[in-house]
Amino acid sequence: MLNKPYTFELSDIDATMTRYDKHIQRPLSAMRGQYHDVAAYEALLATGDIELYQVYENTRPAAAGELPHGLSILHPGRVGDEYFMTKGHFHRVLETGEVYHCLQGHGMIVMETPEGDWAVEELTPGRVLYIPPRWAHRSVNIGDGQDLVTFYIYPGNAGHDYGTIEQKGFRKLVVAGPDGPQIVDNPRWGK
Ligand code: S6P
Numbered sequence: 001m002l003n004k005p006y007t008f009e010l011s012d013i014d015a016t017m018t019r020y021d022k023h024i025q026r027p028l029s030a031m032r033g034q035y036h037d038v039a040a041y042e043a044l045l046a047t048g049d050i051e052l053y054q055v056y057e058n059t060r061p062a063a064a065g066e067l068p069h070g071l072s073i074l075h076p077g078r079v080g081d082e083y084f085m086t087k088g089h090f091h092r093v094l095e096t097g098e099v100y101h102c103l104q105g106h107g108m109i110v111m112e113t114p115e116g117d118w119a120v121e122e123l124t125p126g127r128v129l130y131i132p133p134r135w136a137h138r139s140v141n142i143g144d145g146q147d148l149v150t151f152y153i154y155p156g157n158a159g160h161d162y163g164t165i166e167q168k169g170f171r172k173l174v175v176a177g178p179d180g181p182q183i184v185d186n187p188r189w190g191k
Pocket residue numbers: 026055070072086087088089098137138139152154
């Protein structure tokens with residue numbers, strides 16, 4: 001791993017990063033149990049295990065002073081009335097935050113703490129979101145036919161806790177309502 005300063009290009013036009021050493025692709029099958037409309041999820045999966053999002057990352061050692069960073073590209077679409085979204089996670093070391101910078105598209109970032117606070121912030125190109133320590137985070141693509149592209153930076157010692165969200169979900173969902181995206185209670189939260 002390079003331990004000298006480096007630069008790279010980030011394109012907000014075609015959502016590419018010219019330097020990365022990790023590439024993750026998450027398919028619909030990785031989201032089993034997360035969408036509230038189970039029938040819609042199974043019906044869509046039956047038509048094929050489509051890709052929901054990709055992440056390109058410059059990994060760094062798992063040390064507090066390091067800053068892994070990368071590009072998250074979440075495709076548009078819905079499962080029933082629920083927009084395509086990332087799995088979402090707490091950081092394993094809860095006292096670590098993260099910064100998101102939206103480059104493209106239209107999104108909502110759904111967040112919550114173990115103490116029961118929740119928040120939803122909207123992202124459009126140019127907007128930056130600061131996620132403080134303790135806040136789990138999930139990206140939701142509410143854009144019409146456009147990828148949601150965000151650049152992120154987080155502490156190297158953060159780690160990822162996916163299990164808590166896989167089991168409980170987030171308290172709030174973002175669904176398509178008659179007048180656009182709506183934030184609603186997750187009927188399956190904690191169940
Ligand atoms: C990492 C950061 C993002 C997400 C990415 C995919 O801390 O929050 O890079 O990893 O948006 O989401 P997820 O929940 O599947 O990791």
